[in-house]
Amino acid sequence: MNDSVRHFRDFIVSLKLTVVLLALGLLLVFAATLAQVDLGIWDVQENFFRSFVAIWHVGRIYLPLPGGYLVGGVLLINLIAAHVHRFKFTARKSGIFLTHLGLILLLLGELLSGLWQEDFRMRITEGETKNYAESYRVNELTITDTTDPKFDDVVAIPEALLARGEPIQSAKLPFKVVVKSYFPNSMLAMRGADSGPAVATAGIGQRVIAAPQPPTYKPDEQNVPAAFIELVAPENSVGTWLVRLPTQETPFPPQTFDYAGHSWKIALRPQRNYKPFSLTLEKFSHDVYLGTSIPKNYSSRLHLANPASHEDREVLIYMNNPLRYAGLTFYQSGYEGEHTTILQVVRNPSWQLPYLACTMMALGLVIQFCIHLVGFIGKRRRTAAVPA
Amino acid sequence: MAARHIFPAFTALTLLFVACRDPKVTAYRVPKEKDPQMGPAAPAADANAAPAASARPPGPSGAGATMAATPVATASGAGLIWTAPGSWKAKAASAMRKGSYAVGDAGAEADLSITAFPGEVGGELANINRWRGQVSLPPLAEADVAAHVTRLNENGLAIVIIDAAGAGANAQRVLGAIVPFEGATWFFKLLGPDAVVAKARPEFLAFVKTVKAAP
Numbered sequence: 001m002n003d004s005v006r007h008f009r010d011f012i013v014s015l016k017l018t019v020v021l022l023a024l025g026l027l028l029v030f031a032a033t034l035a036q037v038d039l040g041i042w043d044v045q046e047n048f049f050r051s052f053v054a055i056w057h058v059g060r061i062y063l064p065l066p067g068g069y070l071v072g073g074v075l076l077i078n079l080i081a082a083h084v085h086r087f088k089f090t091a092r093k094s095g096i097f098l099t100h101l102g103l104i105l106l107l108l109g110e111l112l113s114g115l116w117q118e119d120f121r122m123r124i125t126e127g128e129t130k131n132y133a134e135s136y137r138v139n140e141l142t143i144t145d146t147t148d149p150k151f152d153d154v155v156a157i158p159e160a161l162l163a164r165g166e167p168i169q170s171a172k173l174p175f176k177v178v179v180k181s182y183f184p185n186s187m188l189a190m191r192g193a194d195s196g197p198a199v200a201t202a203g204i205g206q207r208v209i210a211a212p213q214p215p216t217y218k219p220d221e222q223n224v225p226a227a228f229i230e231l232v233a234p235e236n237s238v239g240t241w242l243v244r245l246p247t248q249e250t251p252f253p254p255q256t257f258d259y260a261g262h263s264w265k266i267a268l269r270p271q272r273n274y275k276p277f278s279l280t281l282e283k284f285s286h287d288v289y290l291g292t293s294i295p296k297n298y299s300s301r302l303h304l305a306n307p308a309s310h311e312d313r314e315v316l317i318y319m320n321n322p323l324r325y326a327g328l329t330f331y332q333s334g335y336e337g338e339h340t341t342i343l344q345v346v347r348n349p350s351w352q353l354p355y356l357a358c359t360m361m362a363l364g365l366v367i368q369f370c371i372h373l374v375g376f377i378g379k380r381r382r383t384a385a386v387p388a
Numbered sequence: 389m390a391a392r393h394i395f396p397a398f399t400a401l402t403l404l405f406v407a408c409r410d411p412k413v414t415a416y417r418v419p420k421e422k423d424p425q426m427g428p429a430a431p432a433a434d435a436n437a438a439p440a441a442s443a444r445p446p447g448p449s450g451a452g453a454t455m456a457a458t459p460v461a462t463a464s465g466a467g468l469i470w471t472a473p474g475s476w477k478a479k480a481a482s483a484m485r486k487g488s489y490a491v492g493d494a495g496a497e498a499d500l501s502i503t504a505f506p507g508e509v510g511g512e513l514a515n516i517n518r519w520r521g522q523v524s525l526p527p528l529a530e531a532d533v534a535a536h537v538t539r540l541n542e543n544g545l546a547i548v549i550i551d552a553a554g555a556g557a558n559a560q561r562v563l564g565a566i567v568p569f570e571g572a573t574w575f576f577k578l579l580g581p582d583a584v585v586a587k588a589r590p591e592f593l594a595f596v597k598t599v600k601a602a603p
Contacts, residue, residue, distance in 0.1 A: 131418075151417050158411035172415040274418060 095368025498580020
């Protein structure tokens with residue numbers, strides 16, 4: 001074994017590394033807790049724990065910290081490597097072994113949750129059929145070729161790319177997408193005489209003004225992003241549109257235009273996750289206790305259709321009785337008005353891992369404690385048996 | 389030093405994972421969505437029902453104005469012509485409106501907008517319900533439409549008249565005509581305070597009868 005490989009091995013199995021990583025973990029949790037005031041829970045989770053490098057803003061100083069994936073990842077490697085290299089499995093150490101195995105599983109579980117977990121929602125009005133779920137927080141700009149009478153060709157650009165402000169090109173689009181301005185949160189007002197010239201040259205943006213707003217981090221408030229998007233064809237500009245996320249209070253329908261003999265549609269919307277099956281809401285019921293307005297039960301009677309598996313059946317979702325289908329769980333999470341249901345659509349294939357991991361760790365600690373206790377009692381007996 | 393090797397290794401690993409998480413432009417094909425049931429709160433309304441917007445935008449200058457008349461694609465080609473009553477004040481034309489008038493007295497005005505869009509714009513029911521949504525009325529079922537509309541046949545045009553008044557102290561009322569014409573749909577919409585629109589109703593009905601194809 002050459003020197004550098006041995007150095008690397010010694011580093012990766014060292015207990016000092018474990019201590020440093022645990023300390024860094026503490027620091028990360030501390031920084032994230034403080035940052036939550038300004039960023040909110042979701043951003044903290046993304047930027048501090050589900051990232052390799054976290055940037056902590058302390059006043060005007062930007063402090064880079066190792067992110068959750070880096071600390072957790074190296075800790076995982078360290079733990080496994082130390083076991084392989086140093087620990088010899090013996091009955092006396094079985095408790096420690098089980099505890100460490102539980103810890104490995106816990107770290108892996110978090111990693112898998114971060115990678116696999118999906119948390120979407122479906123908003124369906126009675127009579128409506130949906131074959132997609134929508135993200136709660138992630139949005140996308142879509143430019144759709146609606147020329148084909150049967151299909152829509154969609155090009156979806158994540159909001160994160162709009163925020164970068166760089167021109168975006170796609171092989172599926174005959175024009176370049178230029179982000180003229182992007183507001184993470186915005187307000188709309190009708191254009192008045194004193195509004196100045198409109199940035200938008202087509203669509204709704206000619207009649208309204210969109211003004212940037214400071215982003216909100218309160219859990220009960222929603223950021224409503226908006227952007228001015230110019231589509232630039234090789235020979236000329238097709239136009240500039242204002243796009244904004246539609247909300248219940250301020251709908252902002254997709255805008256249409258024609259270019260190069262095709263019909264197009266441009267919109268900013270919550271990111272969609274298409275499914276190979278569809279749900280049609282047949283009836284939404286909102287029952288209250290007789291004579292009061294206290295909710296008793298919300299339920300959605302839906303029709304599930306999956307052409308691939310020839311399934312065509314009715315399902316009923318109500319509080320505490322979700323639909324489990326295709327690895328997803330559909331919960332009755334809310335409603336809008338009398339005829340629109342909101343279902344939470346969750347996928348987390350590794351949801352049992354933390355429970356299993358914690359049970360293993362607890363069991364391991366109990367076993368190790370008992371081994372020591374038995375050893376200790378035996379030792380005392382032996383000492384007592386021998387007269388001084 | 390081991391750190392010399394470890395640092396580049398972890399940097400590379402980090403970059404690899406960061407690259408994997410990089411947001412990407414995606415392209416896919418989906419079957420066309422069915423026309424949604426247009427309710428007052430249907431933010432995902434289809435493009436072709438573009439004027440749909442029942443809520444008022446926030447902000448000081450948004451007061452009293454609606455995005456309801458916000459057109460997106462305008463019909464081109466042969467148009468319709470009309471004769472407006474002398475008491476209506478013609479407003480500055482915009483690129484989006486084929487015609488625009490202020491109806492009533494200053495201070496108690498209703499807005500008459502004339503817009504046109506290609507195609508059926510979601511169909512008759514969707515448009516009726518869109519207008520009902522603008523005065524805070526619940527959508528109608530297909531079967532109830534007949535009882536809520538008046539159908540005229542004037543100058544070779546099949547005109548559908550809708551009159552819907554909201555409830556409450558500051559109730560708004562919409563009095564509108566939907567006129568399909570040569571592959572496009574024209575909307576003549578009078579929207580304003582209930583009292584103003586009610587007063588202008590006979591004038592509006594007479595006005596609608598003057599609508600005809602441009603020679």
